Amino acid sequence: METLAMHISNGIINGPVAAVFAALALAALTVCVLRGRRDLDDRLAPMAGLVAAFIFAVQMLNFPIFTAGVSGHLLGGALAALLVGPWVGALCVAVVLVVQALVFGDGGVAMLGLNITNMALLGTAAAYLLIALLLRVLPRTPAGLAVTAFVSSVLSVLVASQGFIVQYWLGGTADLGGNLVGLAGTMAGAHLLIGIGEGLITATTVVTVAKVRPDLVYALRGLRPAAAPAVPAVGGVR
């Protein structure tokens, strides 16, 4: 039976670099816990659990991209950032990656720091920076939210894929003969298409949640009540 691996496998990046990124990821996740606690209340906690479970489920759904013989799957950073915010969102993706590495044999345990850095930290951070910008300039409509979700997903996936290139530059185990740029281009091309798929999934999911329970979409907090008198509170939301 063939191996279904979706994340960096053991042996691809050397041990010392993997260890450095493990320490880096641990430090960053600690910051996420400290900052995320401000967001985590009785309502966000179960929602964050759902977001992690949902990302796990959708990551199993590899979809074909237009290039022959290549598939892609959701990474989830943009979705998590939109639904539960950047700090808790990064933790959600990290939970998924930990479960996958420790239970499903997907992504080497020694490579966990690298995978967390790319998908949970870089992916979520890139997505959230763009989300924060776009939600201020785009109309507060379902279409505006969909465009925000789509564009931030594409960026998030591209940034995550290039995070791997940096790691490979630092500690890749195969001699590319100086052709790291070629690998970067291949990764970027494939992940642009994957990002489009991720964007469609994220936009559909977030717009659906916003329709059913807009109060459960973190990114819409503080934006909706334009007419609300409690203006001073808005600045303190994040």
Added chain:
Amino acid sequence: MNKRPWAFVVGGLLVALLLAGVVSNYASSHPDGLDSSLLKGCTVDADHNITGGSCPAQQARDHELADSPLADYGVRGIDNAFLSTGLSGVLGVLLTFAVGAGAFWLLRRRGAAATAGGGTTTDAATTAGAGTAPDAAPAAGGPATRS
């Protein structure tokens, strides 16, 4: 003021279980963007095993926990591929939710609502409130309760 999220969470979990338990069997089995990029330079057979050439993926080593009963998104001992993938997906969703929701629940900020009363009285009060809360209120109520 705030509606409880539990009904939504249960509904979302059912969707996730359906996706991981059933739809996952229709997922593409081609290598993903990362794997295919690392296979560039190698030739592979129909099962994506490397048959020749030179590429970064050749450096890959076995997973530390390749013998896990759920390794590679299948349940060891179940020969039916559909059942094996689906069941591993269902277990994965439940496990991820348990780990995630459990950790986030422990980490959560015990704010005004929690300090106003004990655990059980708060639950009762908010549950009662949820039934009567108007739909328009939550968005306005959310930010106002935050510092």
